[in-house]
Amino acid sequence: MDSVSNLLESIEGVGRDTVRGGYSRPVFSPAELDLRSWFEQEARRRGLDIETDRNGILWAWWDVDGADRNDGGTRDGALVTGSHLDSVPGGGAFDGPLGVAAALAAVDLLKERGVQPQRALAVTVFPEEEGSRFGVACLGSRLLTGAIDPDTARNLKDPDGVTFAEAARANGLDPAHLGRDDEALRRIGDFVELHVEQGRGLIDLDSAIAVGTSIIGHGRWKLTISGQGNHAGTTLMEDRADPMVAAAQVILAIRKTAAATPEARATVGRLQPIPGGTNVIASRVELWIDIRHPDDATTASLVESIHGQAQKAAAFEGCTAALTRESVSGTVTFDGELQRQLQLAIPGAPGLPTGAGHDAGILAAHAPSAMLYVRNPTGISHSPEEHVENDDADYGAVALADALERLL
Numbered sequence: 385m386d387s388v389s390n391l392l393e394s395i396e397g398v399g400r401d402t403v404r405g406g407y408s409r410p411v412f413s414p415a416e417l418d419l420r421s422w423f424e425q426e427a428r429r430r431g432l433d434i435e436t437d438r439n440g441i442l443w444a445w446w447d448v449d450g451a452d453r454n455d456g457g458t459r460d461g462a463l464v465t466g467s468h469l470d471s472v473p474g475g476g477a478f479d480g481p482l483g484v485a486a487a488l489a490a491v492d493l494l495k496e497r498g499v500q501p502q503r504a505l506a507v508t509v510f511p512e513e514e515g516s517r518f519g520v521a522c523l524g525s526r527l528l529t530g531a532i533d534p535d536t537a538r539n540l541k542d543p544d545g546v547t548f549a550e551a552a553r554a555n556g557l558d559p560a561h562l563g564r565d566d567e568a569l570r571r572i573g574d575f576v577e578l579h580v581e582q583g584r585g586l587i588d589l590d591s592a593i594a595v596g597t598s599i600i601g602h603g604r605w606k607l608t609i610s611g612q613g614n615h616a617g618t619t620l621m622e623d624r625a626d627p628m629v630a631a632a633q634v635i636l637a638i639r640k641t642a643a644a645t646p647e648a649r650a651t652v653g654r655l656q657p658i659p660g661g662t663n664v665i666a667s668r669v670e671l672w673i674d675i676r677h678p679d680d681a682t683t684a685s686l687v688e689s690i691h692g693q694a695q696k697a698a699a700f701e702g703c704t705a706a707l708t709r710e711s712v713s714g715t716v717t718f719d720g721e722l723q724r725q726l727q728l729a730i731p732g733a734p735g736l737p738t739g740a741g742h743d744a745g746i747l748a749a750h751a752p753s754a755m756l757y758v759r760n761p762t763g764i765s766h767s768p769e770e771h772v773e774n775d776d777a778d779y780g781a782v783a784l785a786d787a788l789e790r791l792l
């Protein structure tokens with residue numbers, strides 16, 4: 385078996401962010417494209433057959449011995465594992481790549497063990513899992529499953545105004561063919577995603593690995609606060625309609641509201657004053673709100689409350705506020721039988737819910753899906769400080785191989 389750390393070492397120079405620290409590997413950037421080529425090369429080295437589907441998802445196939453590749457049906461109901469290679473801005477080395485590298489290492493291990501798959505096995509790489517370029521997380525799996533309207537997806541824009549349709553075309557996809565792909569969906573018999581744990585769950589449990597139980601509901605909303613752009617030196621304080629001041633009140637209100645709601649999480653991690661000059665009172669502020677809660681009705685009422693407070697704060701400053709929804713995913717409980725199989729394959733692994741979103745959560749509506757989490761000793765993620773010890777990474781690959789062997 386190639387060790388997971390060796391595999392990850394071979395990509396450690398790709399997409400380093402010298403300004404933010406860590407990695408910035410947005411979908412279809414040179415860095416992410418390099419990683420996709422790396423994946424294709426590693427998959428071919430293992431004798432896997434590579435396909436890119438119409439939504440830009442990579443599939444590396446280990447077919448059943450003697451299966452006729454021209455007969456598409458031989459891949460129906462396959463066992464599928466994998467993750468993503470894109471990152472948040474200034475992200476860690478493991479969120480995404482760990483699951484891909486562990487899947488490749490697990491294939492090595494299964495081959496070393498002489499396993500002959502009784503059904504096809506595929507390793508997948510999903511594009512734009514983080515939504516850090518086009519705003520919608522899990523865009524690849526949402527397109528595949530029809531969870532996003534393809535027209536909406538085509539018109540998503542990155543911060544430079546490039547549409548997803550344009551980016552897709554530039555990368556060899558036909559924008560007209562984006563969207564629900566029943567043929568690909570039929571191929572997913574079961575989906576297992578291994579991922580770095582993104583909080584302190586496994587530190588608290590003192591375990592190297594856990595079986596995912598659920599993903600809490602989450603969504604993204606964009607708040608636009610509009611005021612009056614003006615001169616910083618000539619505009620008296622009482623004459624201003626400054627959307628930045630309203631934004632500051634809104635951020636404080638969001639924290640207060642979430643903190644008063646058990647289990648809620650709400651974050652403003654991105655804010656854009658327009659035009660954005662030191663000596664300019666902004667005319668508009670756009671800010672993005674990430675809200676999560678295990679109970680979907682509570683998420684909805686949090687959004688309503690935050691919207692109301694934003695309108696009040698904006699009005700107080702002589703501004704207006706408008707909220708638009710960018711994406712929402714309800715709480716997902718992973719397939720009970722698949723969780724049981726993973727527990728049997730990895731005796732003693734505890735169950736663990738997560739507050740992080742994953743493609744497995746989107747796929748769960750279409751095929752039995754489950755996850756494995758590997759310990760992150762810093763408890764920090766979406767940051768350069770995210771970490772996994774080499775031994776834990778290799779243990780994760782062995783656990784994944786054990787699980788896949790049981791399921792094949």
Ligand code: GLV
Pocket residue numbers: 513514521739740741742
């Ligand atoms: C993705 O990693 C998310 O949970 O936001």
Ligand code: MN
Pocket residue numbers: 468479480513579742
């Ligand atoms: Mn991830």
Ligand code: MN
Pocket residue numbers: 472479514766
């Ligand atoms: Mn992530």
Ligand code: MN
Pocket residue numbers: 513514740741742743
């Ligand atoms: Mn994620």
